[in-house]
Amino acid sequence: MRSARGPGGVAGMPGELSLMDRGVKSLKDVSLSSDLHTLNAHCNLITRIQGLDHLRNLQHLDLSSNQIRRIEGLDSLAKLRTLSLSCNLLTKVEGLEKLFNLCMLNLSYNRIHDLSGFRSLHGTRHKISHIDLHSNCVSNINHLLQCTKGLRCLTNLTLERNGKANPVCHVAGMDMILPT
Numbered sequence: 001m002r003s004a005r006g007p008g009g010v011a012g013m014p015g016e017l018s019l020m021d022r023g024v025k026s027l028k029d030v031s032l033s034s035d036l037h038t039l040n041a042h043c044n045l046i047t048r049i050q051g052l053d054h055l056r057n058l059q060h061l062d063l064s065s066n067q068i069r070r071i072e073g074l075d076s077l078a079k080l081r082t083l084s085l086s087c088n089l090l091t092k093v094e095g096l097e098k099l100f101n102l103c104m105l106n107l108s109y110n111r112i113h114d115l116s117g118f119r120s121l122h123g124t125r126h127k128i129s130h131i132d133l134h135s136n137c138v139s140n141i142n143h144l145l146q147c148t149k150g151l152r153c154l155t156n157l158t159l160e161r162n163g164k165a166n167p168v169c170h171v172a173g174m175d176m177i178l179p180t
Contacts, residue, residue, distance in 0.1 A: 015057075019044065027051040041066070042084075049073035049095075064088070064106070071095035071117070086110070086132070093117030093147075103153075104130040108161070112136040115147035122150025130156040139167035 016038040024030060024044040028051035032039070038060040046066040052058065053076045060082045068088040074080065075098040083099070084106040092114035096102065099121075105128060115138065121128055128151055138144055138159065148157060160169045 106132040108132045109135045118147040129153045132158040134161040135164040
């Protein structure tokens with residue numbers, strides 16, 4: 001098991017840990033302090049979200065640029081406010097229902113076409129306000145609307161950025177349905 005402060009990781013400010021580009025295959029193989037509030041494991045070889053159950057104070061988690069196929073293993077992260085899973089292999093939104101304090105979610109650059117998991121975030125209990133979904137495979141406008149209309153705190157939904165879009169962005173009249 002690697003120590004988070006040894007050659008496998010860089011400790012910054014207290015409660016912060018960067019494991020960027022360290023060749024990490026599983027977070028279960030890294031000794032993570034339960035005091036962490038920020039964990040950056042960008043650009044590794046992680047295939048599953050696991051080994052985070054004891055990080056009850058975690059507020060910011062970056063698992064972008066890995067090889068993750070499913071959103072799972074986050075149920076115990078009740079204080080999580082920001083989550084980046086961009087540049088992975090995700091095809092659907094799921095596993096977010098227990099993240100009541102999640103405000104910002106980055107799912108850009110995946111293969112997501114199924115947004116059904118957003119339905120579990122409908123209502124006033126969830127605080128999600130920003131979702132980045134650009135560069136995915138969302139193609140059905142009705143599915144998009146049904147899955148996001150109940151997100152009461154949602155103020156920003158990004159479906160396109162710098163020409164990187166979803167197929168749904170090219171539907172005639174889309175700009176009338178979801179103004180920019």
